[in-house]
Amino acid sequence: MSGDTTLNKKKGMTRAPRNRTITLSDKDKENYRAKLLKINGPVSVEQILNRVINQDIFEVMDFLPSKFVDLLFIDPPYNLAKTFNTHSFKQMPVKQYMEWMDSWLQKMGKLLSPTASIYICGDWRSSSAIHLLCEKYFIVRNRITFEREKGRGAKRNWKNNSEDIWFCTVSNKFTFNAEAVKLKRKVIAPYRENGVPKDWEEEANGRFRLTYPSNIWTDITIPFWSMPENTPHPTQKPEKLLAKIILAICSVLINCA
Ligand SMILES: C[S@@+](CC[C@H](N)C(=O)[O-])C[C@H]1O[C@@H](n2cnc3c(N)ncnc32)[C@H](O)[C@@H]1O
Known part of the structure; x- marks a missing residue:
């Protein structure tokens, strides 16, 4: 990729x-465009x-194969006025946003494998619509909220500092590899049993424990201009967020039936 833009x-x-x-x-654009796929039949x-x-x-939805998706990660336009390249999205009443979302979500079910996981992103304006629609088509398992520290805030409202990811599955059989997404955290109350640290280790810079992840993610950084993963996309999701979700759906099959 070249270092400077023609636009600049x-x-x-x-x-x-x-x-x-x-x-x-x-x-670069020409090279990448040649690798993109356009489909006009099954x-x-x-x-x-x-x-x-x-x-x-x-x-394309009607042309895609049945039951081939194990992980469906959807980052749809949120209910905000936003321009994505040549397309613009308009903010609308929640009910109308829900109808728009339903128009594509209802067709996704047939693409999913019986053990598939679904993760759908939203913010506080779109989260309620996502929740209700997910209830209609899937088993809703959790809502992850991640801290999205960016921007300087607003004087007339609370600065929006979070986004949600709704986690659903098709059935009670699904993959969830909690071991692969454990977090290293500082131990606040270092408890000992018979003088031996319980589940934590002493390191040069403090006491730490590997913990299972919760539905509050505070270890995500929104890409900004000095990060090598940053692109000009207005709503880019961080690589680490995707990495966590991909790791979580690998290997360990859970059967809640
Ligand atoms: C919130 S952004 C997703 C950003 C993306 N996750 C990233 O990290 O770069 C929503 C995306 O949905 C795309 N989009 C909106 N309507 C679409 C449609 N009908 N078909 C395909 N993509 C669409 C927009 O172009 C935009 O890139």
Whole structure:
């Protein structure tokens, strides 16, 4: 990927030396565009495996294979006025947002394997709609809230510092690998049993314990300009957030039946 944008050059702007935002030259864009997939008829799993389908979801959903998805991660436009490249999204009453969401979510069920997990992102404005719709189609298991520290805040309201991810499954059989997403945390009350540390270890810079993860995530950093994963996308999700979810659905099959 090239270091500077054509747009910046045109505007005569120079990038700050620590700005590591991924930007693409016209040649990069051409190369990546050639690898994107467009589908206009039914496809097999093999035809789409490890490929990126770059199309309106409404055009492709009916052509995708049945029961092939083990992890459905959806980061839909939130209920906000926002422009994504050439598309704009308008804020609407919650009920209308719910109808819009239902128009694509109702078709997702047939794509999911019987042990699939579903994670759907939202903010405080869209979360209630996501919850109610997930209840309609899946088994709702939890709502993760992650701290989203970005921006300077507002003087007339509480600064919005969090987002939600609704966790659902298709059935009572699903994968959840808690061991793979354990967190190292500072021990506040270091308890000992017969003089021996209970579940914690003494390290040079403090006492720590590996704990199972909760539904409050405070270890996520929203990508910003000096981070190498940053792109110009207005609502980019952090790589670490996706890594946690992918790790959690690997290997360990749970049967709650
Ligand atoms: C909240 S953003 C997701 C950002 C993404 N998770 C990331 O980390 O870059 C919502 C995305 O949904 C896309 N989108 C909106 N309507 C769509 C549709 N009908 N079909 C496909 N994508 C759509 C928008 O272009 C936008 O990129």
